[in-house]
Amino acid sequence: MIALDPAEKKRPEFIKVRVKRQDGPGKDPYWQLFQIKYEPELNIISVLQRIAALATTSDGKKVAPVAWDCGCLEEVCGSCTMQINGRVRQSCSALVDRLLEENDDELVLEPMSKFPVIRDLIVDRKRLFRALQRVKAWVPVDSYYDMGSGERQLRSTQEQNYPLSQCMSCGCCLDACPQYGKIELEQREGESDEAFQARELEAFDEGFVGPHAISQAMLFNNHPTGKALAGERLDALTGPGGIQVCGNAQNCVSVCPKEIPLTTSIARAGRATTVHMIKKWFDR
C-alpha cells in the first residue's frame, strides 16, 4: 500500500453523509442527509462523532444524533461493523479519503442487514455469540488452579491457529453470507422476558451457525485439550443449521477484515464432519 499523495487528494469543502435511520425495532427505516466539513484523514468514526456533536441535518433540521456502536477504533474489538457504500466493514478502518475516491458524491451508511436493528446503525448480534456456545468454542480445562504448563506446540500449529483466533466476532462474514438469513422475533404480549429469550435462543439454534463459528470449531479441534470436545463440535456442525447449509459462495472470506481463512476452515470442517458421520454410522 502506498500513501496517498497529498497533492492528489480530493479536498472537497464539505462531505455529504446519507444515513439510513430507524428509531427502534419494527419501526420503518428512513434516510437523512448530513453535511460535515471536510478534513484530511477522517474515518467514518470521526464523521459520526461530528454528526453526533452537530445533531443537525444538511437542511438545518435539529434531529436526534445518529446512534452507532464502536469501541477500540483500531479494528480489534469488532464493535463498529456497518454497511458503508453498500459494503459491510468496520467503520473505524474505513478512511474517508479512500471512500471519496470510490464515490466522491456522498458517503452512505446503513446498519448490517442480517441482524435486527436496535436503533439507527446499532444492531443486535446476540445470535453471533450464541453460535460460539453452540460449537463449544472453548478448551475444557479441569480447573483454574496451577497445574503446570500446557502441552508443547509446534510453531506450525501455532501459526495455523493464531489467524483463526484473531476472529473478533464483528459479523462481516455473516452479513455477506447468502445462506445466513435474518432472524428477528418480537416479544408477544404477555410473554415474560425469560420466555422470550428462550424462544429467541431456540430460533437462533435452528438457523445457520455461520462461518465464524465453523472456523472456531476447527480452531478448538486443533488444540491438544480442545480436541476432547471434537465429536460434540462436529455433532453441532452436522445438526440443523450446520455446515451443510453453506452454499460455498465464498463471500465470507472476501469481506473478513482480518483476512481469516474462513473457507479453508469450512473445507476442513466439511471433511471432518464427513469422516465423523461415517465413523458414527459404523459405531452404531
Next chain:
Amino acid sequence: MAKKRVVVVGGGLAGLSSTMKLAELGIEVDLISLTPVKRSHSVCAQGGINSCNDQTRQLGDDEWKHFDDTVYGGDFLNHQPPVKEMAYWAPKVIDLMDRLGVPFNRTGEGFIDRRRFGGTLYKRTAFAGATTGQQLLYALDEQVRRREAEGMVRKFEFWDFLGPIQDASGRCRGVVAQDMVSMEIRAFPADAVVVATGGCGLVYGRSTMSVFCTGSAASRCFQAGAKYANGEFIQVHPTAIPGSDKLRLMSESARGEGGRVWVPRKPHDSRAPRDIPDSERYYFLEERYPEYGNLVPRDIATREIFDICVNDGLSVDPERMCVYLDLTHIPKAELDRKLGGILEIYEKFQGVDPRVEPMRIFPAVHYSMGGLWADYVRSHDGGLEPGAPRNHMTNIEGLYAIGECDYHYHGANRLGANSLLSCIFTGLFTGPSISNYIESQSEGFEDVEASVLSDAVSKQQQRHDHLLSANPDSDENPYLIHQELGDVMTRAATVVRKNDQLQNAIATVNELHERAMKVNLSDTGSWSNQNVIFAKSLQDMFPIAKTILQGALQRDECRGAHFKPNFQKPSLTAEDPAERRRQAEEWCDAFEANNAKYLKSTIAEYDCSTMQPKLSYEDVDTSLIPPRPRLYGLVGADIIEEVWKERAKAKKDGRDLAESTS
C-alpha cells in the same frame, strides 16, 4: 447451602478472570458490561505478558528480580507485598493461559517464545503475535461462555453501571445499572461487588484507550465514598499513531523486537528517511541510555521523545510532532510473524507500510496507574495472605476493585507487559478472598431490604429524568464540553507538569464541570439514548479529572510518570573527584529528604457538596526492597550509586547490629 451471588462490573481481563474463578468456586455471577465482554478494551493490549521463565532463570533471573524491576520501574510508589505476590504468581498465570488455549508464539522446539520489554534486561515477555491482549481476553471470554452455558454466569451486556448499593451500615449490597437499549434502570442485589472497569483515558479526550474507558464507573464508586489513590499518575505511552478520533497504540514490542527510535540530526530534513545516512540520524535513546537503549522505561522514553520535538525542535514533521520508529532493518517474514497485528494497524490507518518506511509516532495517554484505593493483607513472608477477605476490598465493605481501576502494582510508572499480568492475577487471586468474605456474612444477596434496593434505583432514575428535561434553554453540548476537557487535561497534566498551568487547569475544569451539569441533550428519547449515557459519563469524568490535577499540583517532585521540571534533581556538574563526591552526597541527602516528604500514596476522598476531592497521604509499604534512586541516564549516576550503596550498607549494618545486641 445458600446460593451466593457476586456482581462483577466490567468484562476485560480482570473482570473475566474474576468471573470464571468465582464460578469455579461455586458462586453465581451477574456480569455487567457496557459492551459485549469480548469487545472490552483489553483487546487493545498488544505486546505481551511478563513472567520470569526457565530461560531467564538460567541467566540469573527469578521472581524476586521481576518484583524488583517492577518497583524500581514504578519509582517505589508501589506497595510491595501485592507486587511480590504478583511476580511469584506470574509463571503460573502464563501456564494457565497456555492451558486455556492462548496461541502464544512458539520457539522452533515448541516452547513459549519470549521477547524483551522496557525496564528489564531479561526476555520475560510471552506474546501471541502483536495482539496478546486480544488473545488472552478471548481465552477468558471462552471460559466465561462455558460457565454461562452451565448456568453459573448471567451476562448483562450493554448495561451501564450507575453506582453501588449500600445498606444503612455502609456495606455494599449490590449495584444499580441501566440497560442501554431499553433504558430500564434496575437493582442487582449481590453478596459482594467487584469493579473491574479499567482506566480513565477519555478524561484526556483522545488517548490510546477505547471509547468505554471514561473512568465513570470508578468515579461513581468514588462519589459514593470509595477512596481514589494516586490519580495523578497517568502513563503516557511513548509510541502512538496520532489520529483525529484516537491515538492508536504502537506497542513497545516494536522496540522489543529491535525497533529503533530516531530523528534526522538536521531539523526537518526533507529527504525520505531511507535516504538519510546513518551518520546523519540521531538515535537519541541509544545515545543517551547505552544500557537500556530503546527499551528504557516508558516514562523516560516519553519524556525524551517529547523533549526532542518540543525543546530540541527536531520533530520529523514541522507541522505535527513526531519521531521515527524504524523497523525497516528487520526481515519482513520475522516482522509478520512477531508484529503482524500492529503493523497492519499502522498500514490500515496511515496507508504506509512500516516494513518499508519508518513509522511516525508520538506519545499518548495510555494507562492509569492510580485508581480506587484497595486494601490487602500482608502475609508473614511479605506477600499477600491468600484468601483474606480484605484483599482488594475498597474502603466500602463488600466492594472490591481489581485490574487497571485499582491503584496497586505499578506505582508511579507501569512497566510494559505488566498490566495484563496484574489484571489476570487480581481476578484469580481475589476469588477465594471474596468467597471467604461472603462466608463470613450473615446476610446474603437474597436478604437485602427491598427499600434499600428501591431507594437506590429511584435515586438513579431521578438523575436520569432530570438530565432529559432539566435544561431546555441551555446550549451546553456534552460532546463539545468533552473536547474542551480533553484539551485542558492534555495540556496541563501529561508529560510535563507546571504548577501555574495546573492551577489554571483546575479553574477551567471547575467551570467545565458546572457547565457539564447543565447540558441540554439533543436526544430526550427513552430508547437506546446514547446521548444521555454519554452525558452521565461526562459528568462523572470531572471528579477524576479534578483528582488528577489536584494530586499533580500538590506533588512537588518528579516521580515516575509525574514530571515537574521545576523540581527535578540536577545532574552532577563537578569534574574534580572530591567535589563530585560531595555533590553526590548532597544529591543523596536531597533524595532522602524528598522521599521522606513525597514517597506516599495520594489518597482522595470526594466531597459531593463542594464537588471537590480532599487529599491526604498514606505511607507506602517499602519493607521488602528499600527505595533507591532511579538513575537511568543521569550524569554522575555511577558516583551517586556508589554513595547510595555505602549508605544502604551502613544502614543495614546498623540494623543488624541493633538486632544482634537486642
